[in-house]
Amino acid sequence: MAPIYSPTPSGGPESKDExxxxxxxxxxxxxxxxxxxxxxxxxxxxxxxxxxRGALITSITVPVxxxxxxxxxxxxxxxxxxxxxxxxxxxxxxxxxxxLGDTIVAKPFNAxxxxxxxxxxxxxxxxxxxxxxxxxxxxLTSSTGYPAWISPLPEELETEDLSCAITDxxxxxxxxxxxxxxxxxxxxxxxxxxxxxxEASAPPTEAAGGQSAEGTGSxxxxxxxxxxxxxxxxxxxxxxxxxxxxxxxxxSFDPLAPVWAVQSEAPRRLGPVRLPGxxxxxxxxxxxxxxxxxxxxxxxxxxxxxxxxxxxxxGGESTPLWSASGxxxxxxxxxxxxxxxAAEGTTQWQVATPxxxxxxxxxxxxxxxxxxxxxxxxxxxxxxxxxxxxxPQPLTQEQLxxxxxxxxxxxxxxxxxxxxxxxxxxxxGGVAGDAQAGPSASITAAAPGVSxxxxxxxxxxxxxxEQGSGDVVAAYAADGSLLGSIPMESLTGLGSLSRVSIDExxxxxxxxxxxxxxxxxAGDSSCEGCSGNGAATVTAQWxxxxxxxxxxLYHTPAGESRIPDTAEVQAFYDAVANQxxxxxxxxxxxxxxxxxxxxxxxxxxxxxxxxxxRSAQFPPGGVVTGCFMAGPAADGVTPVPGGVxxxxxxxxxxxxxxxxxxxxxxxxxxxxxxxxxxxxxQVWLVLKGLPDGTFEVTAFGPPLPDPKPTTPTPSPTxxxxxxxxxxxxxxxxxxxxxxxxxxxxx
Numbered sequence: 001m002a003p004i005y006s007p008t009p010s011g012g013p014e015s016k017d018e019x020x021x022x023x024x025x026x027x028x029x030x031x032x033x034x035x036x037x038x039x040x041x042x043x044x045x046x047x048x049x050x051x052x053r054g055a056l057i058t059s060i061t062v063p064v065x066x067x068x069x070x071x072x073x074x075x076x077x078x079x080x081x082x083x084x085x086x087x088x089x090x091x092x093x094x095x096x097x098x099x100l101g102d103t104i105v106a107k108p109f110n111a112x113x114x115x116x117x118x119x120x121x122x123x124x125x126x127x128x129x130x131x132x133x134x135x136x137x138x139x140l141t142s143s144t145g146y147p148a149w150i151s152p153l154p155e156e157l158e159t160e161d162l163s164c165a166i167t168d169x170x171x172x173x174x175x176x177x178x179x180x181x182x183x184x185x186x187x188x189x190x191x192x193x194x195x196x197x198x199e200a201s202a203p204p205t206e207a208a209g210g211q212s213a214e215g216t217g218s219x220x221x222x223x224x225x226x227x228x229x230x231x232x233x234x235x236x237x238x239x240x241x242x243x244x245x246x247x248x249x250x251x252s253f254d255p256l257a258p259v260w261a262v263q264s265e266a267p268r269r270l271g272p273v274r275l276p277g278x279x280x281x282x283x284x285x286x287x288x289x290x291x292x293x294x295x296x297x298x299x300x301x302x303x304x305x306x307x308x309x310x311x312x313x314x315g316g317e318s319t320p321l322w323s324a325s326g327x328x329x330x331x332x333x334x335x336x337x338x339x340x341x342a343a344e345g346t347t348q349w350q351v352a353t354p355x356x357x358x359x360x361x362x363x364x365x366x367x368x369x370x371x372x373x374x375x376x377x378x379x380x381x382x383x384x385x386x387x388x389x390x391x392p393q394p395l396t397q398e399q400l401x402x403x404x405x406x407x408x409x410x411x412x413x414x415x416x417x418x419x420x421x422x423x424x425x426x427x428x429g430g431v432a433g434d435a436q437a438g439p440s441a442s443i444t445a446a447a448p449g450v451s452x453x454x455x456x457x458x459x460x461x462x463x464x465x466e467q468g469s470g471d472v473v474a475a476y477a478a479d480g481s482l483l484g485s486i487p488m489e490s491l492t493g494l495g496s497l498s499r500v501s502i503d504e505x506x507x508x509x510x511x512x513x514x515x516x517x518x519x520x521x522a523g524d525s526s527c528e529g530c531s532g533n534g535a536a537t538v539t540a541q542w543x544x545x546x547x548x549x550x551x552x553l554y555h556t557p558a559g560e561s562r563i564p565d566t567a568e569v570q571a572f573y574d575a576v577a578n579q580x581x582x583x584x585x586x587x588x589x590x591x592x593x594x595x596x597x598x599x600x601x602x603x604x605x606x607x608x609x610x611x612x613x614r615s616a617q618f619p620p621g622g623v624v625t626g627c628f629m630a631g632p633a634a635d636g637v638t639p640v641p642g643g644v645x646x647x648x649x650x651x652x653x654x655x656x657x658x659x660x661x662x663x664x665x666x667x668x669x670x671x672x673x674x675x676x677x678x679x680x681x682q683v684w685l686v687l688k689g690l691p692d693g694t695f696e697v698t699a700f701g702p703p704l705p706d707p708k709p710t711t712p713t714p715s716p717t718x719x720x721x722x723x724x725x726x727x728x729x730x731x732x733x734x735x736x737x738x739x740x741x742x743x744x745x746x
Contacts, residue, residue: 004321006181036706044473045678078396086328086339087351089365090374093237094122094142095147096391099448099455099507100129102746106355106368107133107530109173110161111704115359116366119166119181121219122148123375125359125366126162133158135171137184138375144453145391156444168387183452183542186550207707219319222259222284232293233280234259240284242296253286257315260285262324264292264342268660279343283329285322287315290331293341299641307334309741311355323360330365332358337376351376392478396456397446399480401430406482410472411441436597439465450476451542456483458542459510460502475513485539486547493641494552496520496631510542511550519629521556524648526632533652534555534629553691554629558653563690568686569624569657572697587698617659617683617700627657627687635720643679647701652693655687655695 030258063412084449089093097104108115117124121140126133132152139148144403154176164173171179178188195350222234232240232248238255240248282293287309290300311332312322322332329340329350332355357368364485367378369581407423413433414425423443425432433440446459464471474485491500494516498578504515520532534588554561575583581593596614628640633648650656658681661669672680686699 025565045659065343077269084328087378088339089351089378091374092364092373093138093142094145095136095138095373096145096371096455097127097129097136097147097150097368097373099394099450099509100127100150100371101135102370103130103132104368104371104373108359108367109164112532114164116361116364117164117166117171119171121167121365122173122181123364124181125373126153127368129508131164135177135179136373137181140374140375140430141510142453146175146450146453146455147509148182148453150450150511151184151186152508152511152513153500178461183543185543185548186511188550193479209623219260219262219322219324222261230261230280231261231263232284240293245657246296248296248298250292251291251293251301252285253289255724257288258317260314260320260651262320262322262329264324264329265326283322283324283342285314285320287312290329290340292345299343301338302345303333305333305335306648308332309639311358318396321359325362327667330360334368337367379487384453395446395457395476395477395480396448397443397459399432399447399642400457400459400476401427401463403480405426405432405476405480407432407441407461407463407742408472408474408482408485410440410470410488411461412465412467413439413441413463421678424502426467432667435464439463444471444502445505447505447512449507449510449512449542451475451510452477452544456510456542458505458507460505460514471502471539472500473514473547474506475547475635484546486549490549491516491538494519494538495534495554495629496526496532496639498531501699504537511539512542512547514538514540519554520631521652522630522632522638522654523652524632529638532632554653555688556653558651560691561653561655562691562693563627563629563655563689563695564687564695566624566626566657567610569627569687569695573618573622573624573659573685576614577622592697592699613700616668619661619663619669620660620661621666622661622669622683624685627655630654637678637680640681643681645681645684645701647684650686653688655689656701657685657687659683 002358050209081102105170106115109117109126115125123138123140125138127136128256132155134152134153136148137148142148148745157173162177164171164177165174166181169181171177171181172280173179176188177186179186183522218229220228222232222240224233225234228243230243233245234240234241234253234255236255238252240251240253242248261282264281264283265279273322279294281299282481284291284293288304289301289306290457291301304314308331312335314322321332324342325618327342329342331338331340334355336350336352336355337358337371338350340346341642351367353367353374354369355367356370359366363378367374367376374622380391403426404424405427407425410422411425414423416423427443428439430443431440432442435442441461441463444460444462446457449456449458457478458473459475459476462471470491472485472488475483477483483597488500491497497516497519501517501519502514504513506513515535515537517535518529518531519534519536520526521534524530524532524534533556535555537555538549540547540549554560554563572584572587575581576593576596598610598616599612626641630640630650632638633650636648637644637646638648638650638656640658643658643659645656647656658664658671660670660671660683661682663669668682671679674680682702684701685697686701687695687697688696
């Protein structure tokens with residue numbers, strides 16, 4: 001039997017086939033002793049290393065910050081690229097402007113180049129349409145194919161700068177322009193001086209030389225001295241040098257043509273992301289050639305297509321309409337709007353569309369194409385304009401005149417509607433009924449308009465019946481339905497008229513302008529059927545429910561005038577009654593005001609001997625009932641609405657304002673009927689209306705009799721040697737008895 005363990009002989013070689021064997025443990029020291037096993041120590045537990053709170057926050061915050069920075073950079077890049085026209089825009093809105101004609105040109109609001117106002121989804125522009133100027137409201141959410149409204153500018157403001165602000169839904173551009181942003185009606189008479197915060201966003205423009213968007217300089221005209229510290233200089237031979245006199249080779253212009261330049265700030269980029277700062281590039285043009293200059297280097301040149309100079313006002317005396325922003329130059333060509341890379345001269349994008357006029361603001365381009373307006377937007381979030389479906393067209397005069405047509409109540413032809421009082425008649429050749437044998441109605445003029453984004457037609461109708469004849473103005477929808485009319489009685493209030501006639505009809509949006517001739521004024525002959533020497537240009541507005549007369553300008557041989565607002569005349573009356581001559585002096589001269597203190601003599605109808613003109617004709621509490629164009633006098637009286645005034649000395653164009661009072665202490669102020677039952681006004685004012693709506697008071701009525709002259713007491717005959725002294729004393733006594741009346745007296 002092989003031994004269990006056999007040690008290798010000392011010094012002997014080990015067997016190569018056998019693995020080494022570990023020696024057995026040493027034998028116990030003594031038999032019978034129990035060997036205790038060694039206690040194995042527990043395994044060492046490694047403490048888990050905890051991360052500090054600061055490190056944990058850092059590990060979370062840093063990635064978040066990186067994400068925010070990257071995300072913000074991308075958002076900023078998209079926003080900035082949209083505003084400087086790097087990205088191609090899309091059609092945001094389009095509207096038909098054919099009611100204004102086919103020669104519509106965009107105009108800036110002011111010399112700063114402001115070309116657009118925005119309020120919610122509404123965009124507002126100023127345009128010249130050949131016969132005048134108008135404000136145009138374009139609603140981006142509308143799909144009707146028409147502007148929301150068109151409001152004409154007063155003629156006197158067409159050459160003026162407009163400083164506009166939108167407050168409480170009203171576009172306030174100063175005196176004469178206070179337009180509802182939603183409806184387009186001009187409530188200029190109720191204008192309040194703007195002092196509130198502007199609710200509208202007025203984007204800075206890039207046109208007409210105004211300060212433009214981020215990274216863009218103003219347009220300048222090059223000359224023989226630097227317009228700015230680093231602008232190129234144009235010599236009298238057409239060559240260019242830098243601001244410090246170094247020659248710019250390879251570029252020259254016609255020395256007789258104006259050369260304009262605009263500075264572009266091309267941004268730095270890291271891949272697709274914009275970085276702060278950039279390089280400055282000057283873009284110059286004479287209307288034929290467009291070039292980019294950086295320092296002494298001509299970076300590129302480009303020949304402009306024919307017609308571009310006129311569209312962009314290049315090569316002329318007017319400031320160009322081009323738009324440089326960031327790395328882009330925006331210009332118009334007859335076949336579209338083009339964005340050019342300012343650093344490379346390449347076309348970034350082009351919108352193909354005919355262009356007759358255009359303006360731009362950061363992120364948007366407004367294109368006028370003959371009879372239409374288009375708004376192109378590259379702003380983030382801009383929505384594509386919804387397509388206009390089945391755009392209705394306004395009815396022409398011929399179409400109105402050959403159909404069954406609803407007629408106003410003043411035209412009693414055909415069948416009457418019991419509820420509305422309107423009539424329905426078959427029109428043929430623009431006429432209904434028989435003008436010779438019975439009631440008739442004929443269309444004398446018609447013009448297209450726009451209201452609430454829908455086309456309308458405004459027509460003037462000449463109507464006759466047994467009750468009389470006259471003209472009315474009516475509004476019709478595209479389907480021929482009658483929307484409303486201007487009541488004839490509202491026109492008879494313009495003055496003394498034998499017949500209401502209407503000519504020179506003109507429509508701008510929902511505003512209608514027409515002329516009423518033949519108004520009888522003071523000095524005209526008063527007879528049935530007589531035509532007077534006065535006329536009025538009436539401005540009325542359709543508000544979607546009815547017409548309101550917004551303005552009346554009178555034309556008389558004495559000139560143009562407007563009847564002043566009754567409240568302003570009342571303010572003058574109250575100022576005189578309260579002896580506030582500083583306020584009253586704004587409407588009356590010093591001589592007239594001094595006469596207020598003249599005492600009235602005994603025997604007058606309305607005052608005792610102790611009263612003055614002021615206390616008799618201007619007692620506190622008097623009420624100005626209204627102001628009217630004075631008509632012809634008859635039998636010593638002049639008719640006014642509701643009665644007469646016993647005065648016949650009015651001049652052509654005079655305005656009369658009756659005054660009343662219910663104070664029992666002033667019975668002469670209360671109108672009373674005469675023996676024929678006609679109401680007679682006892683007190684009135686005589687005014688001259690001015691074209692701007694202000695007025696000048698020229699007389700007070702009635703003309704009370706002068707005080708009875710006081711018989712002077714004969715002076716004793718002076719003794720010899722006392723003539724001179726006595727004479728002086730006599731003069732002083734006379735002077736004391738007849739003091740010079742002043743407004744402060746009485």
